[in-house]
Amino acid sequence: MGGLQGVDNIQDSDTAGQPNPGGAGAASATHRLRSVLAIRPFRRLWGVTYLCSVGDWLSLLALTGLVTKLAEGYRWEGFALSAVVLTQLLPGILFAPLGGVLADRFDRRKVMVLCDLARGGLFLSIAFVGTAWWLFIANFLVGCCAMLWIPAKDSAVPNLLRRPDQVESANQLGLVMTYGISTISGFGLYAIISGIPGYLHLTDRDDVVFTVASIAVVVNGLLYITSAVLVATRIPELSGRATSPKRKQADEDKVGFVAMMRDGLRYAWRTPLVRGLVIGMIGAFAAAGAVIGCAKLYALSLLGGDSAFGLLFIAVFVGLASGMALAPRFARRLTYNRLFGLTIVCAGLSLAIVALAPHLWVALVAVALVGGTAGIAFLTGLTIIGSQVEDEMRGRMVALVQSLMKIILGLSTVVTPLLVTVVQPRTITVFNHPLHVDGTRPVMFGAGVLAAVVGLIAYRQMDNRRIEPILSELFNAIRGKSKSSAGLLITVEGDTRRDTSAQARRLADALRDAGHVVLLASDPELDERRLRSMLSTVDLAGVRAHALVAAAVRADVVEREVRPALDSGALVVMERYVDSPLAHFSAVGSVQPAEVEGLVDWATGRLRPDVTILLDRSPVTMPDDALDETVFGKPGTRAIDNIEHHWRVQRLLTEMASADPDRYVVVDADGTEDEVAERVRTAVLPLFAERRVPAEVQPVVETT
Template identity: 55%
Template sequence: MDPPAEHDLAGSTAQRVRGVLAIPAFRRLWGVTAITAVAEWQSLLALSALATQLTSGYQAQSFALGGVVATKLLPAMLLGPLAGALADKLDRRHVMVVCDVLRAGLFLSIPLVGQLAWLFAATFLIEICALFWIPAKDASIPNLLRRPDQVETANQLSLIMTYGLAVLVASGVFSALSKLGPVLRQAGLIHSAEGSAYLALSINGFAYAFCALVVGTRIPEISGRAVSMRDAQPGLLTMLRDGVMFVRGTPLVRGLVTGILGAFAAGGAVIACAKLYSTSLGGGDAAYGLLFASLFVGLGLGMAVAPLAARRIRHRGLFGLAIVAAGLALIAVALAPHLIAALAAVILVGCAGGVAFLTGLTIIGAQVADEMRGRTIAFVQSLVRLDLLASMALVPFAVGLVQQRTLTLFSERVTIDGTRPVLLCAGLLASAVGLVAYRQMDDRADGSLLADLRSA
């Protein structure tokens, strides 16, 4: 693309963004989306930190961490289609206000009760509320816009906020609260080691209450319900069955799915191990927040770098190479001796995952037939959720089973944290899966991995 064309494209993008944000109702809803996205990511950090603080013993902390992650992901797997269908029958503004009020109360109740069992129960109920809130919010966006062609820009703004800026803000706020914890205890503002996590959850509660007030009083345009019932969505098992049949007969998609499973399993392992891994590096909750943010910073960098790499390597080869790179970077994470090296390695894991994610979507858009593209994307998305659920829930349990080991090396006693061998195995597995995906997707008779690496 020549420089004038690039300038016109940038100008056009900026004009589209300004045009959408100039709509008062959408601007307010986007602000609400930003607040709830920050609260959602901060809740993952605070709840996982609190679960380990309310338990004692390395194995118990590992199991508690896996339980939090599984509790957050399980409602979407079980009740997602049902919640979406019910949300269509109800007034959207009422749904959003009620869900925000309920989430506010549930978040504020966790510090008041202070028990691990209620933490799990409240987390499950909070996620059920999110299942109703999200489709109501998404369905209301087209009604707030002036033209149908603004929907894509509006959705892009929501995605950038939810999976970009919100992650960084939530990680920064949680790290700052964790650092300030000792100071706040000395000042008498909090009274226990769990005080920083309780404070973060309380901030979430007030944030959701504020969002309920804004939606209820400042965005009346959201009110409404679906004019006609949307087509019945296939269940998860039906979608997986149809997807497996298509994947088995298509080598390209089979390699793509194999690679995606490896990439998201590696990313899920990093997220699931981050709390205990940060402790092994001598850090605390602040280091946990930094590791969490680093993964998503790398993800964004990878999506930015992917188009440049695709100029030198075919998409089919680039996808497999990115998975292999993610696995090798995860091995570096397992061997990192201190926090700075760990942060750099985690950024590399995210970067490789970002390249693989964007490249995979490009392959689906360009290589899969139009009549199969929608169900292929839906199948991949469902598989990604299952993969993340399995990885983020099972990895902490594996860490708990491995536990800490003390070895004698060169007459020195060395303590090996349980996260290190688990991350090492996950890195080796991801690299192997990447190689398998590369071979399945490469349709060249003389395809060479080393040649593609030299091109890169």
């Protein structure tokens, strides 16, 4: 066979090759995450993220504990945590743009290694110097290193993935690791270390307690040094870059830091997508800061005290986690560009409901909605940066968002308590229920309105499908209903046109015999003639030109045949839909896969197959005339007329199947046409055994 060991390594034995045809071409969440974790460089970076995130959370507690031992007293007890947090966040406000410039200019792996080594050395120096003033200076420098490390890491992640649509799953895994697994690990590790005096019954020994606090800081430093070693030796792929004319020109010009920073700001302002993203982030962070600033007083206005505050805190984080988990499901029905602005609008409206809530249970539901929509917006924003922002600008955009988050959150948190004091507290009666009204409710209501307005502006800036009505899409997304109807798209992919054409035709016949309404879309011979006719009218020799013409033919077939059939509820069988042309053009080497994928998305309107049959055949067993098939369809054009090209194509197809195992059915295509057809039929027909023909496309039965 053509080498499918990678698929077996990431599939469960009882689910391998069994896609779910019920969705609109979307793999299950589990398989999407597994397909990302199957990428070795990303998996290793995920582990590095764990080490550094544990170090971040551990440092917060370890430094707070150590500073109280270095400068004892009641004043330090209350000031310690705030001082540690302030000295580590301040660099993010001052130097975040510089970190983005460095991430875009230099080797990102080297930046990460140097920053981790610096952070490790600084934490070790804190333990050995043993003074409060050096603790704060070193912590400030650690924050500076973090502002360089984060943009370098985040902007490198998309280059480790196989496809742009994996960015969202990668961001999900990153957020779970940073704010979930590593948080528990960091706090747990500190609890174990700080409990050593109690285990040894030495709690009355100040020198022992101080030594234990220093041990926590040393462990923190060792975590960062370990991360540096792993990045330097195990993830060389972090040095990779997406090549483009702009990247090459920038490398040649070697512009200065100030010019790069200015170019980044100009790019953010002149690009509608990024401009809308930044505007939306500003509104969202301002509203979030307002909530943080008056959350405690708002809980008191509900007459619930600390218990109400705890419940509200839990509700918002449950909402955040749920929103991040549900974001991919909504993204399958709404484009990211639309989803981002709409979720910010929904978050603002939900926050307005929170401000008007007369009872705790109403507030809890509304707060959970705020958290859920905010979680969707946050993950969607990160996905947009990772998948739609050019690689040479990505580091600066990540740094810009990080800087805005800290500045807007900080200012909003500080200003909100001042605004709250403007309104004098009073108690009113609503539906025979006493309602305590103070400055928190007008402030939160205003923050909600601000977020809704800013979200609407962001939506207008980013909407790339204005000709399509948004309300129907939004209602379908809320109800969990796909845009497409009951129809399913089944594609047959493989190296040669001879194999895919024969098996697509036989599969369509088998499905018809099983009682399904089937359309065999795109007669390959007709498409070939159309492509030859278009190419014969002009002299096109470049790969890009051929790709554009092929995309035009594919777009016509999708609009003219495929979508109407799917809307009617039919099964559509189509050969060489996306994957095979993508693999052939990418195998030539002169076109980047990401460029071809973008062209394919445009041509098909992002219509993805529900099931893809991959014919896995060794090029060694192919007949000579199959090996000599033209790649671009132009008479006399043979891109590569040897077996190496077909090996590359088969390898690329195998990688696609490995990355999305829930959608693919891999069939051994070595053998006669009848043998392969039987394997395809055996693998595919059970998937549709219980599917009924929709009433609107029931075949008419003639009576005599």
